[in-house]
Amino acid sequence: MSRLTKLTDEERAAALPTVSNWRLADDASGISRSFRFETFVEAFGFMSRVALLAERADHHPEWSNVYGRVDIRLTTHDADGLSVRDIALAQEIDALLSEA
DSSP states (O other): OOOOHHHHHHHHHHGGGGTSSEEEEETTSSSEEEEEEEEHHHHHHHOOOOOOHHHHHHHOEEEEEEETEEEEEEEEEGGBBBHHHHHHHHHHHHHHHHHH
16 A cells, blocks of 8 residues: 655645635645534534545544534644545535535
């Protein structure tokens, strides 16, 4: 298995438009997004669906939940920054919302 590497500046510039609702960290080490839901149950349901995606990808988010808000940060610790795994998981998370 090949080791994941941090995206180069050029790769990051090409990848970010594919996850336009995600914010790049000031140090470019990851991306984050805040999601809002009407209820805690909706937020928790969303987190459960993301957890299944993350487990399948063996790539787990840093996240928090307060009532109807879910904040997610994606970074690849093994690559010491943003990698293709983060972009791919962000795209899958975004697809969950379009399915709802």
